[in-house]
Amino acid sequence: MAFDHKHLIDITEYSADDIMTILETAKTFKQVNERRIKKVPTLKGFTVVNMFNEPSTRTRSSFEIAEKRLSADSLNFGGSSTATVKGESLVDTVKTLCSYKIDCIVVRDRWAGVPRKIADVSGVSVIDAGDGKHQHPTQALLDLYSIWEEKGSFDNLHVGVVGDISHSRVCGSLIPALKIMGCEVTVIAPPTLLPARPDILGADHVTSNLDEALPELDVVYMLRIQRERFEGAPYPNLREYNLLYGLTEERDKLLKPDACVCHPGPINRGVELDSFMADHPKRSIILDQVYAGVLVRMAALYLLLGGSNDGIDA
């Protein structure tokens, strides 16, 4: 089994085998996370910079926990301390950081393409923790992990992705990742929240009718309504959105008996997801997704920062 990637920026650069390697490695980290000493010395002496140029609580804390549990030293950089507010260019900031002899940059930025630019100028491993409306590959991996644990495999799975497609970087990684793993994907959104060319999403079906699509789905992936990214008003009000596209208690009876519900968080309760569904003991795997975030980020750091792949000394 070979794993030759240095960066995790674009999920479409990964094969189904690469993704399975990450998911299987993530699973082995469960044992570490569930014992009293939740730490292994694997990345002792490695330095990881978390460069978050956009607000993030859960992704950043999940990366930080992953780094700490692997014994890497981590530095949080960004927010108000961002050098760009003093006029420094991104490239200069990255080169400065690299002069500290770091090993990895985890980057979140409001502009698409920033992680690739950093990879080009830095020489260290780069993990995209969300760039603009482009990609969020570790989110896609934790979603795949949660679905894999819940369903046992990706064979014959039909996944519906519902909601704010056009503003979503989660979609930018999740839909291609689901297709790489062989799932059938249906995108469900109001026309005003779809990109101008929905075909570029790579989904098998695109529809605006949630009630028609729901009975077919094994996994219902609800996206967050990103009020902070809206220009104009793509729908009249939140109540109308909930009536047409929210996963409400009434819609529970439309679902297959074993269908599960995912959400990348944070949830707008009563908008895209009612509390009945968000807290549903059988259907909701939302908190499993949060836990999976630590597991797949540990796996990604382990595999990206590891050396060459050959035998094991006795």
Next chain:
Amino acid sequence: MNDESMVKSVCMDADDIERAVTRMAHQILEANKGAENLALVGIVTRGDLLAKMLVHKIEEIEGVKVPLGKLDISFYRDDFATHMSPEVHSTDIPFSIDGMTIVLVDDVLYTGRTIRAALDALMDIGRPAAVELAVLVDRGHRELPIRADFVGKNVPSSSSENVRLFLEEVDGISAVEILDIEPGKRAGAAALTKKEGE
């Protein structure tokens, strides 16, 4: 399973392995005055299978089934930066090791670095009363102050050679073979030709 031309000699066949495991089971019981408070933990990917054989043998002799666990040391290796193995196997120790006498089981004892890593891994899981080491083959060339308490066979070897255990359960045949190391490769366990349980 192997390129025949690389095999220099077979130093243990299936019967030799069976006899060595029987003797080691007796020695473990003798040294620990029985099976009380004893547990076996095998290091993947061959030590766990040897540990299972020892548990069966101890049960035959003593009538007691001692707890069995397996340990993967990938996250504790001292050469992660240069030789990461992407194939991580799972650690599964389904009992508390606190206060137990743990017999670590591995196939081939060589530099001692695997055992060093295994001791660290074990200490992060709990606090055993004592840790002992059982290996089927001791091939010498230690780089750390580590020795085995129970040894199946001492096999003097050159560092240009590889000593590998094959077990019927995963390889289709049981033997300990001495092979030349292929250019560019390192000493180490053979990849599993069959997955466990298949």
